[in-house]
Amino acid sequence: MKDREQIINIIKANQPAFSPLPATQFPAEAPEHLVSQFADTLTGVGGLVFIVDSLADIHQHIKNNTSADDRVISRIGSIAEYSEDVDDFLLPHSLQNVEFAVLKAHFGVAENGAVWLTEELMGNRVLPFICQHLVIALSIKDIVANMHEAYERIGDSSYGFGTFIAGPSKTADIEQSLVMGAHGPRTMTVFLTKG
Amino acid sequence: MITETKDHAALADDFNKDEDRVNWHDETLWWIRQKRDKAVNRLPDWELLRDTASAIKDNVLSNLSAYLQEFEMKAQNNGIIVHWAADAEAHNKIVLDLLNAKGIKQMVKSKSMLTEECHLNEYLEDNNIEVIDSDLGERIVQLAKEPPSHIVLPCIHKKKEEIGELFHLHLGTAKGNADPQYLTETARQHLRDIFMTRRAALTGVNFAIAETGEFVVCTNEGNADMGAHLADIHIASMGIEKIIPERKHLGVFLRLLTRSATGQPITTYSSHYSKPRDSKEIHIIIVDNGRSKQLGRADFRNSLKCIRCGACMNTCPVYRRSGGHSYHNAISGPIGAILAPNLDMEKFADLPFASTLCGSCSNVCPVKIDIHQQLYKWRQVIVQNGHAPAAKKAAMKLMSITLSSPFLYHTGGKAGRLILRFAPFAVNNRFNPWFKQRDMPAPPDQSFGEWYAKNR
Numbered sequence: 001m002k003d004r005e006q007i008i009n010i011i012k013a014n015q016p017a018f019s020p021l022p023a024t025q026f027p028a029e030a031p032e033h034l035v036s037q038f039a040d041t042l043t044g045v046g047g048l049v050f051i052v053d054s055l056a057d058i059h060q061h062i063k064n065n066t067s068a069d070d071r072v073i074s075r076i077g078s079i080a081e082y083s084e085d086v087d088d089f090l091l092p093h094s095l096q097n098v099e100f101a102v103l104k105a106h107f108g109v110a111e112n113g114a115v116w117l118t119e120e121l122m123g124n125r126v127l128p129f130i131c132q133h134l135v136i137a138l139s140i141k142d143i144v145a146n147m148h149e150a151y152e153r154i155g156d157s158s159y160g161f162g163t164f165i166a167g168p169s170k171t172a173d174i175e176q177s178l179v180m181g182a183h184g185p186r187t188m189t190v191f192l193t194k195g
Numbered sequence: 196m197i198t199e200t201k202d203h204a205a206l207a208d209d210f211n212k213d214e215d216r217v218n219w220h221d222e223t224l225w226w227i228r229q230k231r232d233k234a235v236n237r238l239p240d241w242e243l244l245r246d247t248a249s250a251i252k253d254n255v256l257s258n259l260s261a262y263l264q265e266f267e268m269k270a271q272n273n274g275i276i277v278h279w280a281a282d283a284e285a286h287n288k289i290v291l292d293l294l295n296a297k298g299i300k301q302m303v304k305s306k307s308m309l310t311e312e313c314h315l316n317e318y319l320e321d322n323n324i325e326v327i328d329s330d331l332g333e334r335i336v337q338l339a340k341e342p343p344s345h346i347v348l349p350c351i352h353k354k355k356e357e358i359g360e361l362f363h364l365h366l367g368t369a370k371g372n373a374d375p376q377y378l379t380e381t382a383r384q385h386l387r388d389i390f391m392t393r394r395a396a397l398t399g400v401n402f403a404i405a406e407t408g409e410f411v412v413c414t415n416e417g418n419a420d421m422g423a424h425l426a427d428i429h430i431a432s433m434g435i436e437k438i439i440p441e442r443k444h445l446g447v448f449l450r451l452l453t454r455s456a457t458g459q460p461i462t463t464y465s466s467h468y469s470k471p472r473d474s475k476e477i478h479i480i481i482v483d484n485g486r487s488k489q490l491g492r493a494d495f496r497n498s499l500k501c502i503r504c505g506a507c508m509n510t511c512p513v514y515r516r517s518g519g520h521s522y523h524n525a526i527s528g529p530i531g532a533i534l535a536p537n538l539d540m541e542k543f544a545d546l547p548f549a550s551t552l553c554g555s556c557s558n559v560c561p562v563k564i565d566i567h568q569q570l571y572k573w574r575q576v577i578v579q580n581g582h583a584p585a586a587k588k589a590a591m592k593l594m595s596i597t598l599s600s601p602f603l604y605h606t607g608g609k610a611g612r613l614i615l616r617f618a619p620f621a622v623n624n625r626f627n628p629w630f631k632q633r634d635m636p637a638p639p640d641q642s643f644g645e646w647y648a649k650n651r
Contacts, residue, residue: 002281003280003285003483007279007483007487008263008264010487010488010490010491011260011435013491014491014496015256015257015258015259015260015490016490017257018258019250019253019254019256022246022247022250022251022254023247024247024251024443024446024447026244045460089473092424093425096391111450114461124424125424125472126420126424126425129464147446147447147449147450147461148446151443151446154442156407156442158469159469160469160470160472161468161469161470162467162469164464165463166460166461166464167463168463169415169417169464170415170416170463171332171415172415173330173331173335173349173350174335174375174379175353175354175355175375176351177355177375177376179380182382182383182416182417183329183383183386183387183416183417183418184417184421184463185417
């Protein structure tokens with residue numbers, strides 16, 4: 001820990017006079033456009049958005065897009081036939097053949113199309129990354145305007161791991177050509193449920 | 196690999212031999228700059244966000260010792276193991292020791308400019324540890340045995356045909372196939388095998404939050420998460436300046452980062468690591484490597500506010516036309532040119548001169564670093580310390596003699612105009628650096644002084 005003392009001492013000697021933290025108040029945004037803004041933005045970054053009456057529509061979507069052999073894991077109670085115990089004690093590598101993962105998100109952010117998930121919603125941290133297709137269920141009421149409101153909502157809650165996800169995994173590293181499905185899901189579909 | 200003996204001008208010359216490539220590089224980066232503008236113009240709060248981010252970073256720099264200790268304590272309470280490294284060597288040794296202690300010989304790594312700065316890959320390879328970079332762009336330059344040429348877009352200098360050839364050689368793709376979709380899919384399959392089999396993953400850190408002890412890693416590909424969540428041990432390397440005080444400040448920085456970088460509203464993944472998984476380990480290495488010294492340089496400490504978005508590179512007329520490798524430093528472009536001389540003033544004496552001082556970098560910087568002013572100030576420090584190149588010293592001396600004598604100034608101007616008119620071959624040749632990649636302008640008939648004498 002010689003390095004620790006050395007670093008802290010040099011920083012103490014070199015840091016400038018105290019400069020106070022600024023206010024972080026940003027103007028509130030008009031709430032009536034939140035849903036369309038969220039949907040447009042997420043679509044713009046390669047996501048798919050459906051507004052549905054009930055979670056049964058998610059069921060239909062999975063049926064239409066999978067065959068009987070495909071492994072589907074749902075963490076949403078009402079789609080019980082796809083439920084599997086996935087907790088953090090599970091070897092994450094065993095999830096590598098998951099075709100669809102269906103997860104609930106805490107809330108969405110209109111300005112960037114991201115959804116916020118913490119690990120208790122994922123079951124296992126790797127699940128939303130290792131699956132081929134990610135399906136998210138989000139209540140239409142749970143959309144905030146921007147990242148300031150997002151962190152207000154997160155507040156001082158405690159989590160082991162949490163992430164904002166905005167669209168499918170992607171890369172444009174080869175001549176700036178956008179390709180979906182870099183390492184993580186090839187698609188991300190958000191079902192916005194009414195009521 | 197780049198020969199370290201060449202300076203920016205010589206390396207830019209190499210890059211400029213292929214005019215089509217330079218034009219393509221220039222246009223590609225400008226296109227990204229335009230995407231940034233579109234994203235930025237959609238946010239009415241943009242300037243307020245920049246001001247706020249800049250002020251938060253001012254606060255961070257003024258209270259950094261306390262924030263680092265608060266972060267350490269909170270991270271430890273969360274079950275994260277914290278290490279401190281005074282320099283690159285200490286950082287690399289910590290990584291090696293962690294791997295050796297577990298008998299691990301192979302590691303997967305997501306993007307971390309700090310490990311580029313520390314030359315971690317070379318060090319680990321010398322110690323028989325295999326490292327595979329998992330960001331697609333980084334994997335491509337790794338296969339090409341080159342350093343990244345851009346902090347956000349590591350292989351922006353490469354044409355897809357070259358990448359196709361690399362993949363053909365190393366990953367067995369069909370010869371001549373340069374389709375980005377096909378190449379990316381191949382990389383996906385190849386790297387998935389790597390993620391599934393590596394017990395150690397190293398990631399960078401975008402933001403470390405003093406208040407909570409968590410850290411945030413942003414990627415579009417999801418490679419940091421694939422590596423970290425499948426490994427037994429996750430090592431996260433961060434520079435001391437990555438600290439931000441409170442979780443809510445992420446709201447400011449995450450709004451700025453990707454809009455500035457690529458024009459996206461946010462990265463696909465913004466992952467918040469707070470606690471390790473059960474029976475697994477997260478280690479954080481807090482690295483100084485000259486940063487605390489830079490903190491003591493009043494004129495240059497603002498460079499530590501950088502959040503590594505790359506906007507200054509995309510907009511820079513010199514970077515766009517000289518390429519990232521011409522900066523012969525892990526971080527290239529305008530921000531690299533003000534960070535590098537702190538590490539080694541002599542080795543990087545050329546970099547602050549690789550600028551037109553147009554100020555575009557400062558205008559796009561999301562945390563309002565006065566980049567072009569620092570470039571100007573570094574020039575003075577470098578010359579005062581005797582590190583200016585000999586040709587520049589001689590030219591400056593000649594300039595100073597000419598400008599202090601009205602006779603020499605007028606005679607010189609007249610001679611220059613006559614030469615351009617009657618003996619253009621005397622300047623339009625390879626001995627004149629201004630002629631390279633340029634045509635000399637048509638000479639004016641008279642100087643302003645002569646025109647004024649006639650027309651007043």
